[in-house]
Amino acid sequence: MDDEQVLHAMGLDDSYRVERVLADHPSGVTELVTLDGAGPFVRRRIPLKIARRDVWARLGSCDSPRLPRVQATYELPDTFVVVCDYVPGPTLEQLVGSSGPLGPHRACEVALDVCEAAGELHAHGIVHRDISPGNVIVAADGAHLIDLGIARLVVEGASHDTTALGTWGFASPEQYGFAQTDARSDVYSIGRLLGYMVTGLTPGSDDYEAALADGERIPANVRAAVSHACAFEPSARYQTAGELSGALRALLRGEDVAQAAGGERPGRVDASLSPEAEVAESDAASGAPVPPGAGERDGGSVAPSPHRRRIVVVVAAVVVAAAAVTAYAVLSPRTSGGGASGSASSVSSSGTSASGSDASASPSAGGADSASGTATSAGSSSTRPTTGKSILKSDGDVQVTEAGWYLADGNVVNVAYGVHNAGSKTILYPSVSVTCLDADGKAIATTQTALMAVAPGQTLYFATFVDGTDEAGSIASVEFAADAQGMGASVSSLVPSRYATADVRERSDSSGATIVTGTVTLDSQGTDEAAQGSAVCAVYRAADGSIVGGDVVFVDMPTASDPARFQIEDYGVPAHASVDVQAYPW
Template sequence: MDDTQTLHAMGLDDAYHVERTLADGPSGVTELVTLDGAGPFVRKKIPLRLARRRLWSTLADCTSPRLPRVEATYELPDRFVVVYDYVPGVTLERHVAGHGRLAAPEATAIAVQLCEAVGELHAHGIIHRDVTPTNVIIAADGAHLIDFGIAREHAGIVAGGAARARDTTTLGTWGYAAPEQYGFAPTDARTDVYAIGRVLGFMLTGVDPSDTATYGRALADAATPPPALRAVVAKACAFEPSARMQTVRELRDELERAERGAEGVAPSAGGPVAASTSTIAGDGTVGASAPTGAVRRVPASRRIVAWTTAGLVALLLAGGIGYVAVRLSAGDASSASSATSRPSTGGDGTSSDEGATGADGSHDSTGDSTGGADTVEHNPLELVESGWSAENGYVEYALALRNTDTTHAVQFPKVTITGRAADGSVMFADTPVFPLVFAGETAYFSGQSGDGEQPATVEFSVETPASDDLLDTGGAESYGVHDVKERKTDLDGVTFGGEVTADRDDDNGKGVYTDDIIVTLVLRDKTGRIVFGRNEYVAKPAKGTSRAFSIETYDLPAYASYEIHAHTA
């Protein structure tokens, strides 16, 4: 940009009046703004290195009322800015929480509206990849799809382009992400078909699919969803993409057919079906059509970080193993190690040996079946330390996990994070899945949790892994961090930059373990307790070489020291 363009953009930016800040995190600042009495609008300021200009430009060309309408985009010296309509309402997650499982006509109407929104995205070559109840706003005129944080352009949808062998990142929301989002195959339009099917199952049962055992039983209950809709869910959520509806148009046709009570759920060959226009009332709570807004956003800690070996992929593809093989949930909370910490002073650094019994966060680990995998007799994972702060209401935490098994790595380790109010009542509970921890290793991770309201205490409870989550990896990776500098930036930001070096890489850079690494910032107060954590993903450097990184932060708690750890992603 030249100076004239910069001044013009800064003038436009100053013209907006900030009503309140909705969120502030590594992906940008999200605000509720007005302009000369017009609005409100949502304004998101995205760091330039994360800006996806073409995606937002394409989204501006979309005309579906089920998608946010982009009002303006402009660029500041350090930020790419997007302004789009604010939609008052509640998330589908809260709508179901307040009303219970939805009646078939209402659930079908919302699913059809999601097909309309996703179909518009696909027509413009965009895959959403995170259609979940927290990313759907229920407003007076129906459902609106939000949050394009992990959406990606896919030329093959509209131009018949060849799909990549696999995606470079393994992201999604546990329970709604399709199997291919765990790195087993490339994502495409059928990935969103899977997610809509899962959302439909959630609406019909009132049970989050991440609780696989309870969800599977509720979906199979003849007294819950109508058989025709149950069949739609089953087909949309097939493990193999080729067994699903191939487009959201086909899914929409089958939803309409099921609603009419037709026998079977074969794809309809009829013409287009208009989206339902029935009004769906909320509970009065104000929401926002923002990737990170006034409604609860999907915490970064719930984004799926998956690790797998080439042998596991081969087993899945050659052996025809179903979704049961993608094991992201197992455990016996009664044998979990845990710690409780309070705000601003960080965690208490309690060793796992002193932890209190965790809340019952156990889940079945066999996909949609009601069976379960055996857990190990002794949990090899120990919670070494943990801590958190909540400057903006959302909990920013860091923790260290030690794998006491000296021969086996632990894949998909899980920690249940429970926030409680002063009276001890539960405010939120999340169970993030972390990357593999090698044999004998202590690894630091961080994330975000909560619902925007600061809890009085936060408990961290390590879940017991399933027996088949103990792996003989045949090697390990390790990384060193050096030349780290702390630099103050505008808007009270702090950037921590440095270099990370691959010290050990037993797969010789072939990417068997991972293509990326996680660089984790840990802040401590003057007593040495953790008060903040933040992750940054960096492309894996070759053995013996280094790669630069930077971690941008805002609204930090008071801290006396910082450290940075690097680990296989």
């Protein structure tokens, strides 16, 4: 930009009057503004490093009343600014939080509006990637889909997204790094949104599956539509927002809904789907207790492949409404208890437990003093799969302290590593590029994960799967390269909350699964208000303390009085001597 362009943009920026700050996060500031008495408008100020100008340009070409209408875009020296129409009304999160679950008929109507918005985005090559209750406005003229902060254009031929982003409970499995996101990822999120509306619970939380299965409140056809939309494998879902929209319209007409193989095939829709029935039942529904007991699987009707199969059990009663970076969260570990003392547990193979207050009971690297737990192996693992050399590359104060990997089934590589902040400031959005190399140093597969924040002296552990394609068997080494710049800049004001884990136990079941369970408690509250849940990372270690592999699950945020219980289930884990478990805000 030349000086004249900068002065013009600054003059335009100054012409707006800020009426209220709606959100202020490291990813940008969202404000309610007016211009010479006109408006109000929503102005979003996005750091240039993470701004997706191409997405906002295409949004301006979209023609749907269910999407934000862009009024202006301009660029300042370090900020990209978007001004959109303001849509008055509560978010779906606020509506359900204050009034309880929606009736099935009303929920399908809202979902139809969201399908219309998503379909228009997809027609212009945009994947929203964060369709969640906080990003849906329920206005007088229907539902509106907002906040394209992490939307991206579809990249043909790519195998993974560059960075894993989304809102826990609504983000599709591929947003955790399993595959490339596309229109079917948004279909998954709309299905989860429908489940949320009719249950009033975040998908994946403790009572969600039991509430969704309540045939007295939720018609079988609605459950079937949710299951089909939320299948683990993208190919088993409705393939477009239009297909899902057609199924929802069939529900409203009382017709059958065609299901994927293995799904539920109900008859005609229940009478309770009619708006008249909803009015009659509204008072009872708003006060009805949630059925006890919860289904444990966080997913749809199609079971994931063994190395990707994971179960999350959550008992924290509070789901934090503040979302990371305007109602979305980075789907990577954020902050651990670096520098904090936390409780640790160890168990013997007999399953007995002993708790203590010494965080050093959990071995760690890079000087980390994290809230974690350690369990000795229950002897469930089989012979260790193929593994090899790990190449660690640090970048300034961001240091990769240790790492390990193994070749799992299905040409997939499991990796686990620790990232340490050796500086004096909290670093936001540092990333780690994981690259699988053959014996000649040729890159076979790569993925990148972003950590939301690493405090001074902290070490965060993360684990994920990398798709090695057909050449996975020729992988000789894996490179772990830190990026201190990542998606943002260093700051010093953020103080991470501190979590502790306890009652950590490891066992195996008859199917050969390795199961790690325990609880997460809040040690101290920080200033990370954007956090909306907890990441729990299990790191499997050999007898010499080296990393063998690992896994991560995401659960609700614990409070001082309500701990969160977690369960991690993995298949094909290599033989190991112990497992470390670390929890941190997410």
